[in-house]
Amino acid sequence: MKYLKLVIQIADEYQESLIAELFDMDFDGFEQRDDQIITYIQKEHFGISDREHIDMLLAAYPGDGFIESEEVVADQNWNQQWEETIKAQTIGRFFIKPTWSQEVVPQDKILLEIDPKMSFGTGYHETTRLILELLPNVISDDDFVIDAGTGTGILSIAAIKLGARHAFAFDIDEWSISNTEENILLNNVNHHIKVEKGSSEVISEKNTADVVLANIERNTILDIFSDLDAALKEGGTLVLSGLLEKDKASIKSVLKEKYQIIAIPQENEWIAIQAKKAES
Structure with missing residues (x-):
């Protein structure tokens, strides 16, 4: 052929x-x-x-x-x-591997079993790694988490395995929705994660999320920021990635009135921003 x-x-x-x-x-x-x-x-x-x-x-x-x-x-x-190029790897507290990997999970790591339909959300990209490294300091027991632009569902799954009560994940791509549904079943967290196709208009609950995660490129973050902000309760944590170092100023200008920036980790030219929403 x-x-x-x-x-x-x-x-x-x-x-x-x-x-x-x-x-x-x-x-x-x-x-x-x-x-x-x-x-x-x-x-x-x-x-x-x-x-x-x-x-x-x-x-x-x-x-x-x-x-x-x-x-x-x-x-x-x-x-x-x-598939043969996708290898198991350790990122912070997590051990991420596809189902076809035979590698043994280290005793002190949390397993994330992710079979990607395409290469986004495997943990190889800097933006995914940056958020995964932040999550243990962000997620508390019983948190409600919103995962914008979920990809393979890896961040929602990680949040639940860290103790979050429930996650709502959404993405505009049909392949992402089906892949996320497959991966939450693989990780036995399907009763804790709801998945829906669409953008921020599918968020129905306002001011209720303890944590909002958005691993999306800058322009999309700016477009849907008001919806993400409305979904996050006062005192909640916002974690943004999919951002280049040159995007830092524009994102900080949007955050400055309501948010305190906690951390801006960087890997190569990519950054993530962890921020806390002010309480009135």
Whole structure:
């Protein structure tokens, strides 16, 4: 069977969004390398209109995105190849592994068993790691947590395993919703997490969350900030990520009137912001 291998040049912060689009176009397997996505599609399923559609998608992102293509003859399971690149890892108090990993969970770590449909939310990205490292100091027993842009559900699952009572997770992508539902079952926390497709308009409970988590890019955070703020009760904790160091000033300006910034950890060019909502 003949495949086309595509190498797409795109900045790291935009890769998850583009992968979701390519997934819907029947691409098989995704590998992320710095500022590149490598993916495959059966040659017979890729036409001129598909190439034009990808060019249009890339035009919506900053930079000089380009595509290199190469025909390959193979009888391979590209998703299996990609799965083999996902290894178990320790992040703070958590040990994260896919179900196909045979690695033993260290005795002092909390297991998060995550099978990703695509590569976002595995814990490999800096933004996910930054929040996971903050969570043990954020979550208290019996907390109600809102997880905006849940991805694979990893943050909601981690919060419940740290003692939170209930989590409400939402995402605009259908693949994320189905993947989150699968992962909460894997971790036996399905009775504690509600998942819904949509953006912040699906938040029905106001001023009730003890913790709001949002691992989303800056523009989306700014767009839905008023809804996230309305959902968080006074004295509650807001944790934001998906942010670059250059985003710090714009996010701090939104937080300054109601929030006290507790911590801004950084890994490479990525940051997270932990802030406490003021009490009147």
